[in-house]
Amino acid sequence: MSINSEFLLGEFMKHLESLNKEKCISLIKEALDNKSISIPNLYENVLAKGLANISSNEKEQEITVWEEHVQSGIVRTAIEMSYPYILEKRDSIGNGDLKAIVFCQEEEYHELGARMITDFLTLLGFNAVFVGANTPKLEAIDAIIDFNPDLVCISVTNYFHLMTLKDLINDLRNVKSRHNIKFKILVGGYAIDNTPSVKEKISPDYYANSFEELKKIRSDLL
Numbered sequence: 001m002s003i004n005s006e007f008l009l010g011e012f013m014k015h016l017e018s019l020n021k022e023k024c025i026s027l028i029k030e031a032l033d034n035k036s037i038s039i040p041n042l043y044e045n046v047l048a049k050g051l052a053n054i055s056s057n058e059k060e061q062e063i064t065v066w067e068e069h070v071q072s073g074i075v076r077t078a079i080e081m082s083y084p085y086i087l088e089k090r091d092s093i094g095n096g097d098l099k100a101i102v103f104c105q106e107e108e109y110h111e112l113g114a115r116m117i118t119d120f121l122t123l124l125g126f127n128a129v130f131v132g133a134n135t136p137k138l139e140a141i142d143a144i145i146d147f148n149p150d151l152v153c154i155s156v157t158n159y160f161h162l163m164t165l166k167d168l169i170n171d172l173r174n175v176k177s178r179h180n181i182k183f184k185i186l187v188g189g190y191a192i193d194n195t196p197s198v199k200e201k202i203s204p205d206y207y208a209n210s211f212e213e214l215k216k217i218r219s220d221l222l
């Protein structure tokens, strides 16, 4: 039986606001065990919306920084706990030949969006690797040369990091021609979603902010 994601979000928020990790995680585990919600629906409509409710540019910060850390830690546990369910679903789709690498730029500590995207790619049959938040450019380049992905995904949350994104993309394109490798660059995240005309300025190969859009990119790569 499928569950209304709005209902699950309401229940999840009650427990998240009271910092009740145990209740948050049992709620999600139960929904996944009962197969009452899909991973994309859970991530996009419960976990990401839950985090967006914590604080936003439109809303005054109502919680302390330490509470924000505890709440985002609870969401990270929910994401990690979902991994076996992702593999179960992935196995019915098959693990294809496409490879993807996901990372955040140096000093970018917001990693939850990047982790979600890595799981979405896994669900779509990619061999997907999350390198990490706060990844220095040279580390990212090393990872790309060694792993030789079809898709390089960069998650940007802080507006500040948009300033270095264009240079990073140029550097990655130089690496691509020097090493004769063939990857496409996909960008996403809060700063990209919320900054007008940034996509035109940085000109990545792709931009996405949902599972459905990733599906289209996968078809395009095949």
Ligand code: B12
Pocket (backbone or CB within 6 Å): 043, 044, 047, 048, 051, 052, 053, 054, 055, 056, 057, 058, 065, 068, 069, 072, 107, 108, 109, 110, 111, 112, 113, 114, 116, 117, 153, 154, 155, 156, 157, 158, 159, 160, 186, 187, 188, 189, 190, 191, 193, 207, 208, 209, 210
């Ligand atoms: C959780 C959180 C934190 C946590 C992060 C924990 C962690 N390990 O990730 C902590 C507490 C560490 C933190 C720190 C800070 N944060 Co903070 N944080 C948030 C919060 C509440 C949620 C962010 C989040 O994880 N969302 C959930 C994800 C899943 O959503 P998403 O990123 O939008 O991702 C979706 C899509 O964009 C897409 N996507 C994401 N990445 C990618 C990548 C690709 C390739 C693709 C295709 C798609 C894609 O997929 C996701 C699913 O739909 C937001 C508030 C908000 N309204 O967003 C503030 C927010 C992002 N933080 C903010 C700020 C300012 C900070 C701090 C500077 C100060 C502070 N408040 O403590 C520091 C900066 C640290 C740093 N240097 O990076 C601002 C950012 C403003 C800006 N854009 O510049 C926000 C918006 C809060 C606000 N004041 O308005 N933060």
